[in-house]
Amino acid sequence: MKLTNRLLAITKFVKKGSVVADIGTDHGYIPVYLVTNNISKKVFATDVNEGPLNSAKETIKEHCLEKYIETRLGTGLIPIKPYEVDTVIIAGMGGLLIRDILKNDLDLTKSIKKFILQPMVAQEDLRKWLIQNHFKIIDEKLEKEDHRIYEIMVVENGEQIVEDGIYYKIGKKLIENKDPLLEVFIQKHIQKQKNIFENLEGQTSDKANQKRNECIEELRKLEEVLSWVRQ
Numbered sequence: 001m002k003l004t005n006r007l008l009a010i011t012k013f014v015k016k017g018s019v020v021a022d023i024g025t026d027h028g029y030i031p032v033y034l035v036t037n038n039i040s041k042k043v044f045a046t047d048v049n050e051g052p053l054n055s056a057k058e059t060i061k062e063h064c065l066e067k068y069i070e071t072r073l074g075t076g077l078i079p080i081k082p083y084e085v086d087t088v089i090i091a092g093m094g095g096l097l098i099r100d101i102l103k104n105d106l107d108l109t110k111s112i113k114k115f116i117l118q119p120m121v122a123q124e125d126l127r128k129w130l131i132q133n134h135f136k137i138i139d140e141k142l143e144k145e146d147h148r149i150y151e152i153m154v155v156e157n158g159e160q161i162v163e164d165g166i167y168y169k170i171g172k173k174l175i176e177n178k179d180p181l182l183e184v185f186i187q188k189h190i191q192k193q194k195n196i197f198e199n200l201e202g203q204t205s206d207k208a209n210q211k212r213n214e215c216i217e218e219l220r221k222l223e224e225v226l227s228w229v230r231q
């Protein structure tokens with residue numbers, strides 16, 4: 001099975017021998033890849049919707065992997081029992097949905113050693129929630145696919161000190177690792193802030209002035225990170 005760049009980058013964070021749950025598996029490509037490449041011997045493929053789960057079942061059947069990949073219907077982590085898996089992948093969903101899945105049953109969530117999360121939006125909110133709820137982001141990676149840059153986070157239980165709010169937007173590990181896509185990624189954020197700033201032109205309300213000041217501060221920090229990355 002050939003995976004897209006995004007899905008392949010996610011699988012790279014799975015340690016050989018891990019028991020994995022792929023939450024919201026849809027097509028089931030990740031579980032099939034993990035087993036056929038001898039990364040995992042046991043994978044749970046779950047989805048809240050029957051249609052996507054059936055699609056996963058078909059992929060698994062085509063590869064004759066029913067013995068190694070178990071499909072389960074249900075929302076979030078509910079189909080998984082505590083300590084049944086060591087690694088959970090939640091990819092291709094919004095950051096707020098991922099956050100809600102994690103917070104639904106914190107005891108169950110905390111029983112899992114490692115999460116590989118790939119939020120499509122609201123990455124900043126997710127990072128904030130993770131750190132405020134005693135998780136640490138131990139690694140991060142950017143991956144490009146079809147002109148879009150995806151953010152992948154590796155998360156474990158533990159404490160993390162965030163020295164500056166900018167690290168919620170631009171993951172600290174991306175900066176420490178000097179991720180090859182970081183410069184383009186920061187430029188995108190800078191452009192987004194510039195657009196917000198331009199849209200505020202002519203507005204004089206307190207709210208607009210506050211937003212303008214936030215924008216200036218955000219741009220200053222983004223430029224600072226960019227110049228550090230370029231060194």
Ligand SMILES: C[S@@+](CC[C@H](N)C(=O)[O-])C[C@H]1O[C@@H](n2cnc3c(N)ncnc32)[C@H](O)[C@@H]1O
Pocket residue numbers: 023024025026027046047048049052074075076077090091092093097101
């Ligand atoms: C866009 S697809 C992503 C599929 C795959 N994980 C990927 O990254 O390519 C999102 C999948 O998540 C499932 N989903 C949405 N909310 C869910 C939830 N609360 N629990 C489990 N699965 C969910 C959807 O049914 C859908 O199959």
